[in-house]
Amino acid sequence: MKINDVILRTISRIVVFIILTFGVYLFLSGHNTPGGGFIGGLVLASAIILLYLSTDLETVQKSLPLDFKYVAALGVFLATSTGFGSIIFGVPFMSQTFAYFDLPIFGVTELTTVTIFEAGVALTVVGVLVTIIFSISEDGG
């Protein structure tokens, strides 16, 4: 029984991009406004979930040929290694540094190691969520 999902698919295509943008925005702005790595990751993940919802497993897999376990592992690795980096620099573990740069387009921008950390968090969240959902639905088939 094939269900016609044309409306859904059409609208999803637009919506997914809105969500993805928004997710990245949340992730980046987290330090000053609500948001941050975790929420950003969740939103990104929900975009992917929306893709799964509107189409099917195989299609998404084809268009996103990633093993999300590795994505998650990479995330954890990033998150921990920022902490680990500080060991190399001889400061207490997890020391974060930040600096302000005057970049041409963006104006005064803050660059911090927290961002890398948050990126790790976000990646993990995306990876884990997709892994979980993917494993369940794949298994149930």
Next chain:
Amino acid sequence: MFSINLVILIPFIVAALLPFSFRRFKKNHLGWFVLIVPTVLFVLLARLIPSVADGKTYIHTYEWIPTLDFNFTTYLDGLSMIFALLITGVGSLVILYSIFYLSSKESLQHFYCYLLLFMGAMLGVVFSDNLMVLYVFWELTSVSSFLLIAFWNHRQGSRQGAQKAMLITVSGGIAMLVGFIMLHTMTGSFSIREIIASVSEISDHALFLPAMILILLGAFTKSAQFPFHIWLPDAMEAPTPVSAYLHSATMVKAGIYLVARFTPVFGADEVWFWVVSIVGMITLFWGSFNAVRQTDLKALLAFSTVSQLGLIMSLLGLGSIALQFGYSADSVLYTQATFAALFHLINHSTFKGALFMVVGILDHELGTRDIRRLGGLMALMPFTFTVALIGSLSMAGLPPFNGFLSKEMFFAATVHIMEVDIFSLTSFGIIFPVVAWIASVLTFVYCMIIVFKVFLGKPQPEKLDKPIHEAPIGMLISPMILGALVVGIFFFPNLLGQYILQPAMGSIYPTFGDSAYLTPKISAWHGVKPELLMTIGVIIIGALLYKYLKLWKPFVYGFFPSIFTFNSLYNNLLASSVRNSNIVTNRYMNGLLRHYLVYIFVFFIVTVGSYLLYSRAFSFDISTNASFRVYEVCLVAIMAAAAVSMLFAKSRITATLLNGVLGYSIAIFFVLFRAPDLALTQLVVESVTTALFLLAFSHLPDWKKENLQTRTKLINGIVSVAVGLIVVLIGLSVVDFNQFDSISSYFEDAYELAGGANIVNAILGDFRGFDTMLEVVVLFIAGLGVYSMIKLRTKKEDENIEDQ
């Protein structure tokens, strides 16, 4: 310099080497090789006899755990010398005997390894000055004797006996350990010498009595005193050399050693006197009483050992009364009981060792130890018979054997004790000579049983599997040496008294000055005194009783059906504890998660709730609260409604959706309470959770109506309401408790400190970034776990073993 520590260690070292090196020796030579150890040790120790007899002592200390005052201190004095000589001397003989007894098909390396372990441990017990080290060796003797008893572990009986011995002696050991610790608490020292030195300070201490009782428990279990004697007969499952060694000369004597060693500490106490002597007396009687009924020779000897140990124990108890009086000419009289104890100790080792070996020979050569199947062996096994005769008569207390001497002294001591006028002995003192005499009569009877039933009478070759023949000469050497000693000591008792017993007396009565006064001249004839009359009485009555054994034996012993013995008490105790534990444990560990949870909740309610009420911790003040608006009340009402209706949801989707509603409403609260990040996260997580639920639902059955009994529902209801209530009460009190400011004002400088304007995020990413990192790890584990849980399934064949 020669060190006593080395004496202890040598057996251990050799024992450790044996399992690795036994292949180098041809099997039968192993025993010869091992024999060197005790012999060398014996000689080494014997060389020290003269100097020890002069009152010299040897102390050596090696540090083990100095922080805790556990030091490997050895102390060689007269008392330990006696025991050490017995251990090594009898040990040599037993090993010699075992070379012929055990066939080389047995796993000899194990046997000798255990035996050496045991020997080392025993030496350690008698030489240790530090109580903890003494305890170490004490338990080692339990362990190694366990191994020895279970040497033929394919036999059910061996295993049972070993288990019983181990359990009882280790229990006693643990009691003793507690006693030792109490002593340490009182005196601050683990050293026996120091404790003895400070004895006057502790005798009023509240722990003095418990410590004494506990240490005595240890001694009694080890020495098989009533009612702990039950392990000893069962331990006879061991190979006979083991029985000869453990149960005549060494292990059971450890308890005696302990009592003797602690006499200077506790001996002045009335309780000590009564407990030690009464328990000894009961054991003496009970052992001899039971020995008569046995038909297994080894069991008979076992009970006789019990009885003799009781005798020695009671003598030590009687002797302790001397400490009541301090040192005076009168009190020396009472120390003779102790002297008799030590003397009998040696004597017992000699004749009992000999007897065990004889029984071993019978068992080995004829294949049985059952009295009913033996008889008339005198002519066929003349050497064996001689040794048996010497041993039995000595045990019965007849001249010209050493048993006679010590038995006489025993009677004398009991008679003396009647005349003491403390501890209300004048009224009760009479029991000592009476019990002693009755027990001696019984002893006489069973000694006659050994001699007459086994060796005299008609031979019964038809009941035996093997032809009757004399044992090989090697096997006879050891019992004959012991037999010779039995006779030798009778004729030269004072040699022993002067060189060996006298210094030991000095150790037991350190406050009594020159020990030479404490050592009476031992003589076989000292006029017609009560003790001699008693001995004659024993012989006459005993002979009569033996003659009419058939008449009274069934009658008397019929009163004591085996149900009421301590043995069956022990067995029932174990069996019923296993059974009851099973019932109880299965009752509450019934595999129902609900029950477990109810237990946990009820525990929570009971402890926290009752404390809350009891301590009046609850306080409540609404005035500090923030204001609230109408719509907020409505929201709360909605959430409550949603929550409660979850309970009655007919389908799981409804419940899940309601859970979603709850989550969303909480997000609104987060908004109201100014927590934007939380609101965001809560919303997303809630949705994802709901989605997950839905995902999982497609693989799960729709839920059935719960058919719970009203009672269950009621319990659940009460429990949940109570839990909720307690949470509310504490919560309200906590809100009312406004003593401290939160540390979070610090974080308001987040922008300067961490370069973030969003405080929450600055905390998450920086101040408490570590939490976040771990939280990510948690998430990752969950994700990976879900994956592997779904992917990894058991194949059918694996399931069978695991899931039976």
Next chain:
Amino acid sequence: MSVISAFGIIRLPDVYTRSHAATKSSTVAVLLSLTGAFIYFWVSENLVSVRLILGILFVFLTAPVSGHLLTRAAYRSKVKLTENSSDDALKEVLFPEDK
């Protein structure tokens, strides 16, 4: 502007009786209140919130889709679960299905 939003909201409760209509009216309410908020921030803080515009856009886009999906889902599930007491509006959907 808040009056407008309030207006949108007041309409809601009484419209609820018909389940499908709910989606439409509440969407309107949302759009109205969002616009209200947008205007508020614009007026009071002189700030054009991109996020609010995005939000309005998003709701505008997705509300019909979800409404559609839900209706269809209802339709389909009704086909499967025949004997279900339901109100009038749903009964119309219950005509015989091709399957």
Next chain:
Amino acid sequence: MIDKILLVSLTLFVISIAIALFRIIKGPSMPDRAVALDMIGVNLISMIAIISIVLKTKAFLEAILILGILAFISTIAISRYIERGAIIEHKSDN
């Protein structure tokens, strides 16, 4: 004045959520519930908007957008579930 109106409107929103909740609890059919949930989500969006006016903060604007996204996604998910039993499907099923 404005405060009062906002308050009234908030209360009304809450009431409408309550009614929706009643629908969820009562049913009678699954789609009814789904619709009600959707409605709750949408109402929440409005509420947050109004609350942020009340609190005079822009902090919750992200929440509005997220709620919009999620209301959409979860509605899709639920409708999928009601429709097909599974919310994500394999191509091979079709």
Next chain:
Amino acid sequence: METLIIMLIGILVAVATYLILSRNIIRIILGTAVFSHAVHLLILTMGGLKQGNVPLLKEANAPYTDALPQALILTAIVISFAVTAFILVLAYRIYQDIGTDDLDELRGAKDE
């Protein structure tokens, strides 16, 4: 307000407890989920309610509301999500392999 919220928490906890005591796995899981909601609210309440502004330095002025509990809750939310996901899958696997969702049927073989 605090009192009100604490009452609500109490109700939530009671409901969660009742659910956890059921026999059905799904109800138990829902119970833990409700419990986690209650706990999050509790942490927030314990930090004090409505006592300041949104903890965003650039958007509002001091005093700020206590930000620490919020951070804690965020962590707790993530963890509760992870746990819920895991236990859901566990329930699903149990149903697949053992064929029941009723804990009374999961007692396990008794020993002896």
Next chain:
Amino acid sequence: MNNLIVLPLILPIMVGVVLVFLRPYIKLQRVFSLLTLIVTAGISLLLLNIVRTDGIIRLDFGGWEPPFGILFVADSFAMLLVLTASIVTAICLIYAFSSIGERHEKMYFYPFVLFLVAGVNGSFLTGDLFNLFVCFEVMLLASYVLVTLGGTKRQLREAIKYVVINILASWFFLVALAYLYGTVGTLNMAHISERVAEAGQGPLLTTISILFLIVFSLKAGLLLFFWLPGSYSVPPTAIAALFGALLTKVGIYALFRSFTLIFYHDTLISHTLIGIMAAITLIVGCMGAIAFKDVRLIVSYNVVIAVGFILIGLAVGTETSIAGSIYYVIHDMIAKAMLFLLAGTMIYLTGKSKIDEMSGLIRNYPLFGWMFFLVTCSLAGIPPLSGFVGKILVGQGAIESGSYILLALAFLSSIVVLYSLLRIFLNTIFGETIISLEDEKPMKMGMIIPIVLLGIAMISLGLGAEFISDYVTDAAHTLANPSVYIDAVMGGNK
């Protein structure tokens, strides 16, 4: 500041993550995970010595001074436990190499074990109460996964109980944490302690302390151990051994930490309660230990007994008894790991799990049999094996403070332990052999070596108690005098 302190946690995590990428290379995974644990053990040894010479050291993460940031505090107690945990895990891993099977290994067995260790180490080291919760969760989730790994019916069945009870405990933890935060407004344990002292431990704080007691008791298996026997007896041997050695110890650690550092003012209620709970635990554990014939169950209930015993040291609360408990914890970690490995090997060798179905293993596997005897003696507290020093010190403390009932129960329990294990020993190891030469499964070297290693550890811990006595005394001193810890944490930056 000393970044070494974080390594026992971060190293396993990072390596664990890396191993996820190395999924197909099992050999590499083995080497890496073992190496990590050995390095961790080395680091903790190093730290232990630093602590001895320099006193307690701490690491403020991100450089945020306490009480604001999270910090790791390394005192002797924590480091001793970390050291033992790492060593025991390493040995269990060696066992796992030959027993766990390739399918498990490919399903991220090693990462999970490493995460478990990380969580355990983190719980030992952290100086922040909320961080303790998070570390608990790391450990618990890893343990959830490990319980279910393999997915046999029994595992799933027991796992659900284990997971639900532990989730409940976690939420209770948070409830207690929320209350505590509401009252004292801080999360750093030393700071909490300061504030509690300042406010005086009134009824309310004592109520909260009871809540914590319940939470940690659930984790430690003190009285509320219902999850324990089931979940310990179902997973594969190496995992069960890890659980037996590590899981309850974390709860025990938390109990010790919280009731010596934070809630030490009103000992009347809390310590009496702990005493009662420990006593009941001992009794019930003893009954459980002799009630069953299944080796795994007997062994699991022995864990319960040990928990009761160790907590008696806390209930008594003198410095001596605490030192005894510390000795005993260390001993118990080693001995329990060994016991579980032995029980598992026994089942592997015979294919049976009831004691009356096996017999005479010593004839087929003598070394194995002796190892079992060794562990029996050690657990019964027979000197000079490892259990004995701890037992004496606990007893000494109990006598000093006059807690005779606890004393009696503690020492009686060791007799029951002896009986329960002797039952196994005499029934299965001794006796006529049931395995004929043809049926005899060869004992894998990979199985017997770790057991022997643990046995050696046990003997040397007993004979060489002097080597750790400095550390233990120091640890007990710190526990008995909370000001030492507080000063180290709150007193400026080192």
